[in-house]
Amino acid sequence: MKPANEIPKATARRLPIYYRYLRYLNDAGKTRISSTELSEAVKVDSATIRRDFSYFGALGKRGYGYEVEYLLDFFSKTLNQDNLTNVALIGVGKLGQALLNYNFHLSNNVRISAAFDVKPDIVGKIVSGVPVYPMEEMIGQLRIQQIDVAILTVPQEVAQTATNKLAEAGVRGIMNFTPIRLSVPENVRIQNVDLTNELQTLIYFLDNDIS
Ligand SMILES: NC(=O)c1ccc[n+]([C@@H]2O[C@H](COP(=O)([O-])OP(=O)(O)OC[C@H]3O[C@@H](n4cnc5c(N)ncnc54)[C@H](O)[C@@H]3O)[C@@H](O)[C@H]2O)c1
Structure with missing residues (x-):
């Protein structure tokens, strides 16, 4: 995972968008999402999503998609959601x-x-x-x-x-x-x-x- 100051600004700006959608999925009881589904929902192409996520380490598994709860937890920490x-x-x-x-x-x-x-x-x-x-x-x-x-x-x-x-x-x-x-x-x-x-x-x- 890269330090926060090395993450491109465009990526940092998309994090809240990913986070909001993941929260919605989690609330709806969904446990897994493919990069194509995520891409359609947040209107960001899947190559960009994969690249964005790669800055934070390999978070998805090929053919399996992403674990909603894991990602949510991860982004919540990255976006400092625990602190008001x-x-x-x-x-x-x-x-x-x-x-x-x-x-x-x-x-x-x-x-x-x-x-x-x-x-x-x-x-x-x-x-x-x-x-x-x-x-x-x-x-x-x-x-x-x-x-x-x-x-x-x-x-x-x-x-x-x-x-x-x-x-x-x-x-x-x-x-x-x-x-x-x-x-x-x-x-x-x-x-x-x-x-x-x-x-x-x-x-x-x-x-x-x-x-
Ligand atoms: N960026 C945008 O899209 C956008 C849209 C609308 C308005 N604006 C801007 O937002 C600002 C506010 O617009 P508004 O329509 O709410 O104006 P407004 O006149 O309704 O509100 C301004 C408020 O600032 C207070 N104020 C005046 N001097 C002050 C000071 N020295 N310290 C603290 N407060 C002080 C006033 O008492 C008032 O309550 C303006 O600069 C306006 O150009 C920007």
Whole structure:
């Protein structure tokens, strides 16, 4: 098995997809799955699946397929499913509230446990089960709750200032929903999410008939 930093990013991104489907199979009482079946279900070609799995050692047997429980256990450990990751949300507006409401129900191991805002009418409230703290308490709360991942849903004008505070609090990963490109220290990783971009990419692929 390769160390985590040697696993290609594309493979790492597919792991949660495999994991979710294996959980579904396990819940349905299925004990074994062939690579063709798995491939059809998760829409990843079987050569890619075999290559992905090969990074973790030989997990399947030719002509037999994969043991669901074994794989599930294996991926659960690899994806650190046994540890709950608390995530903070900064900016409890329209988008922030939608994310709080969703709160990653499908995942066992990630949940938003604290939210932060500046609006007096929302600070101090509990929104979808998550307490909303004032921004002045952010650094302290993140440290107490040992949160090192944050979702940023503030107006773009304040995004960089909020990011600086997150970095100061020791946050290592930020999921950035704001349209600006954030500057961060080297040890902080940013994941930009832009639904408009995604939609435009989809339309571009459709218009140009690219599969
Ligand atoms: N990536 C996407 O696909 C996508 C989609 C929608 C919105 N957005 C972006 O998400 C962000 C939020 O959008 P929205 O529609 O929810 O806006 P909104 O105005 O409804 O919410 C913003 C929230 O941030 C709070 N806020 C303001 N200043 C703050 C500060 N300094 N610290 C903490 N909180 C602060 C406000 O009080 C408000 O509750 C915007 O930057 C918007 O451009 C991105």
